[in-house]
Each structure stands twice: as structure tokens, then as C-alpha cells.
Amino acid sequence: MTMSIAAKHAKGKSAQDKIFGANAAAVAAAAKYGKDAVTNATIGAILDEDEKLVCLPTVEEVFRGLSTNEMIAYAPISGLPEYLDCVLTAAFGNSRPEGYISAVATAGGTGAIHHAIWNYTDNGDTVLCSDWYWGAYKVLCQDMGRNFTTYKMLDENNKFNLPALKEKVDELLAKQDNLLYLLNTPAHNPTGYSLSGEDMD
Missing domain, CATH: 3.40.640.10 (Type I PLP-dependent aspartate aminotransferase-like (Major domain))
Structure with a gap:
């Protein structure tokens, strides 16, 4: 008998995501029938011609240029103020609504x-x-x-x-x-x- 120490509301929870399930089936089909016979458009990720994840070069360049301290230091719980301001600018551009708006990092x-x-x-x-x-x-x-x-x-x-x-x-x-x-x-x-x-x- 297996014993769980999880809280009652958390016991037995599991879910099979349909998108990831479809991805697994497509990967298995490609292995069985060949990559040329299967088009896998299940996951919301961009892959190159060799089916490797693609990262925007500008994002990779900035990320790799960060100092160790910038990458691993704790940020405020809600996110860095400069970042949050940039999020609002990116979200609303010149159409920022009148009234209270705020951003939070997740x-x-x-x-x-x-x-x-x-x-x-x-x-x-x-x-x-x-x-x-x-x-x-x-x-x-x-x-x-x-x-x-x-x-x-x-x-x-x-x-x-x-x-x-x-x-x-x-x-x-x-x-x-x-x-x-x-x-x-x-x-x-x-x-x-x-x-x-x-x-x-």
C-alpha cells in the first residue's frame, strides 16, 4: 500500500495534457515512419531545419552578455521596476489607458x-x-x-x-x-x- 502525505485536496491529482500527448505521438510516428512522413506542429515552439529549438539571436546575445550576478541574484517578488515599466510600454505602446495599471513578473x-x-x-x-x-x-x-x-x-x-x-x-x-x-x-x-x-x- 502506498501512503501519501499530500494534503487531501492534492491527493491523486494528475493530468494528461492533450498537446504534449499529441507531440509524443508525433515524435513516435516520426521515429517509426521517418521524419519526412510526419509534420509535427503540436508544440508552441520554433524549431530550425534540424528540429532544434530556435532562440532569437538578439535575445541570446543579451542573455549571454549578462554578468553572473545579473543572472542569479534575487529579484523583487513582483519583478524589477525597470522591467515592469518596459512591460507596460510593450503592452500598451502609445495607447496606455488612463487610470491605474501595473505589471507583475511571473x-x-x-x-x-x-x-x-x-x-x-x-x-x-x-x-x-x-x-x-x-x-x-x-x-x-x-x-x-x-x-x-x-x-x-x-x-x-x-x-x-x-x-x-x-x-x-x-x-x-x-x-x-x-x-x-x-x-x-x-x-x-x-x-x-x-x-x-x-x-x-
């Missing part, structure tokens, strides 16, 4: 999603996403005692389905004070769909 995109769910919804609230989504979103919500629901992202003409989104937003805001809407664009993962300027308006 450990990757999944960390940002986790923090958004935890900090902008209450226990029992429902988080909204399109019906094409990365499975980890739902797992993160469930792990924090939040519900997860979707709307049909594309209409019958494969256009952004604003009426379906509006209906779901109205439904949720009738039941809860805050609404967190997870929207990845451009190139919404895993759809590859990007909102147009008109969609964004």
Missing part, C-alpha cells in the same frame, strides 16, 4: 494565468474562455476552487462569435461580481486564430 505564461485566476476571481466563481482552449486552463481553475466554462468562439462563417461571448458574459455577471475572461491573441492557442482589429473593437 514564472512563465502559465504562472500569469494562475495569478490572474487566483487574484481576480473568488472561490466558486466561473472563469470564461473560448471552446478551443489549452486544457491546463481548466485544471488551474479546478485546482483553485473555480469553475470553468466556454462559449463557441467561431460562428458558422468561422468568424469571431461576439454574440455568443456577450451572452456568456451577461450570464456570468448576473451571478458573480467579477469576470475573468481568458483570451489568447494573436494566434490563439491552440486554434491559431487571431482576432482582427474589428474583433478587438
Whole structure:
């Protein structure tokens, strides 16, 4: 008999990510049938012609030029102030909204999603996403005692389905004070769909 000392809410948790599962299947198929017979477009990473990870040369040059102290020293929990200011500039450019805005550093995109769910919804609230989504979103919500629901992202003409989104937003805001809407664009993962300027308006 195996004994676990994990807290009750954490026992037995596991998940098989569909994207990583599809990647494993594609890698196995390439090994079996040959790389020329399989196109693996499952993981959101850029590979070169030799299937090695690609890093932007400018990023690599800056990273390799950092001193050891710059690479390993503790940063403030919320992130370096200069970095956070640059994030806001990159996010909003010349269209910075009037009012309070702030940035915080996280450990990757999944960390940002986790923090958004935890900090902008209450226990029992429902988080909204399109019906094409990365499975980890739902797992993160469930792990924090939040519900997860979707709307049909594309209409019958494969256009952004604003009426379906509006209906779901109205439904949720009738039941809860805050609404967190997870929207990845451009190139919404895993759809590859990007909102147009008109969609964004």
C-alpha cells in the first residue's frame, strides 16, 4: 500500500495534457515512419531545419552578455521596476489607458494565468474562455476552487462569435461580481486564430 502525505485536496491529482500527448505521438510516428512522413506542429515552439529549438539571436546575445550576478541574484517578488515599466510600454505602446495599471513578473505564461485566476476571481466563481482552449486552463481553475466554462468562439462563417461571448458574459455577471475572461491573441492557442482589429473593437 502506498501512503501519501499530500494534503487531501492534492491527493491523486494528475493530468494528461492533450498537446504534449499529441507531440509524443508525433515524435513516435516520426521515429517509426521517418521524419519526412510526419509534420509535427503540436508544440508552441520554433524549431530550425534540424528540429532544434530556435532562440532569437538578439535575445541570446543579451542573455549571454549578462554578468553572473545579473543572472542569479534575487529579484523583487513582483519583478524589477525597470522591467515592469518596459512591460507596460510593450503592452500598451502609445495607447496606455488612463487610470491605474501595473505589471507583475511571473514564472512563465502559465504562472500569469494562475495569478490572474487566483487574484481576480473568488472561490466558486466561473472563469470564461473560448471552446478551443489549452486544457491546463481548466485544471488551474479546478485546482483553485473555480469553475470553468466556454462559449463557441467561431460562428458558422468561422468568424469571431461576439454574440455568443456577450451572452456568456451577461450570464456570468448576473451571478458573480467579477469576470475573468481568458483570451489568447494573436494566434490563439491552440486554434491559431487571431482576432482582427474589428474583433478587438
